[in-house]
C-alpha cells in the first residue's frame with residue numbers, strides 16, 4: 001500500500017469549509033481501493049495567521065512544505081482585513097513560484113445533470129482543458145511605485161515572458177492535445193496590442209507547433225476567444241494561455257460548468273522536483289463564508305486531480321464517478337447549483353458513493 005504525505009492548507013473563508021470534505025473523500029477513496037493511505041498535516045496559515053503574526057505563513061514555510069508528496073489547498077482572502085495583493089503575494093504566488101509549479105491545469109467540463117448558463121450548450125459542447133502559464137507573465141511581480149502620494153505618482157507593472165517558460169507551457173499543451181481524441185489547441189494571444197510579449201509568445205507558439213503536425217493548432221486574440229467560450233465552446237479542446245489571460249478565461253470556464261464551485265485546478269511541477277498543489281479555481285467567497293453552503297465539488301474534483309497525479313488512477317476514477325453520480329441524481333446539491341443542501345451533506349453523499 002502506498003503512503004502519501006499531504007500538507008493541507010485550508011486557508012480562509014469557504015476554503016476552511018470545503019477542505020474537510022475533500023479530506024473525507026480522499027480517505028474514502030483510500031479505503032475503497034486499499035491501494036494507498038494519506039497522512040494529512042494541516043497548517044493554519046492564511047489571513048487570520050497574518051492578523052496574529054504579521055505574515056501569511058512562517059518564513060520557513062517552503063522548507064516545511066517541500067517535505068510533502070503533494071499540497072492540498074482551499075482558498076485564501078479576507079477582504080476588508082487583509083488586502084488581496086498581500087494574501088496572494090505572500091502566500092499563493094510564493095508557493096507556485098517557489099515550487100516551480102509552472103503548469104496550471106484547469107479542466108472545464110459541464111457534467112451531465114447540470115445546467116450551463118448557455119441556453120443551447122450541454123455536456124457534449126462544454127468539455128475542454130485550459131493550460132495556464134503559472135510562473136511569470138503578467139504575474140511576474142516586476143515593477144514598482146514611485147513619487148508615492150504626490151501628483152506625479154507612477155505605478156509600473158511589467159509582464160515578463162521568457163523563452164523557457166513560454167515554450168514549456170506551450171509544449172505541455174501540445175503534448176496534452178496530442179493525447180486527446182480531438183487534437184485541437186488554441187493559444188490565447190493579444191499580439192495586436194502587445195507587440196513585444198505577445199508577438200514573442202506567438203513566435204514560440206509557431207516554433208513548437210512545428211513539432212506537432214498532428215495537432216490542429218491556432219492562435220486567437222483573447223478577447224475574441226472569450227466570446228468563443230460562450231458562442232462556440234464545442235470548438236475548444238485544449239486552450240493554452242498566459243498567467244493573466246487563462247486566469248480570467250477559467251473563471252468564465254467555471255461559470256460555463258454551472259458554477260465556479262465546480263471548477264478544479266492542479267498546479268504542477270511536472271519534473272517532480274517539488275510537490276505539486278491542488279486547489280479549486282474559486283477564492284474564499286466572503287459573501288457566503290460561514291453559512292455552510294459552499295459547493296465542495298471543486299475541492300473534491302481537485303482531490304481527484306491529485307490522486308491522478310500521484311498515480312492512483314483507480315481512486316481518482318472513483319472520486320470522479322461519485323461527483324458525476326451526485327450531480328446527475330440532482331438531489332443533494334448546494335444553492336449555487338439550484339439545490340438546498342449544505343456543504344457537509346454533499347460531502348456525506350459523496351463519501352457514501354465512493355465507498356459503495
Ligand code: NAI
Nearest residue numbers: 075076077078079084260261282283284285288294295336
Ligand atoms: P470568489 O471565487 O471567492 O467568489 C466569486 C463568486 O463565486 C462569489 O459570489 C462566491 O460566493 C461564488 N463562489 C465561489 N466559490 C464557490 C463555491 N465553492 N460554492 C458556491 N459559490 C461559490 O472570488 P472573489 O469574490 O473575487 O474573491 C474573494 C476572495 O478570494 C478575495 O480575497 C480574493 O483575492 C480571493 N481569491 C483567492 C483565490 C485563491 O485562493 N486561489 C482565487 C480567487 C480569489
Ligand code: MG
Nearest residue numbers: 247248251281
Ligand atoms: Mg482566478
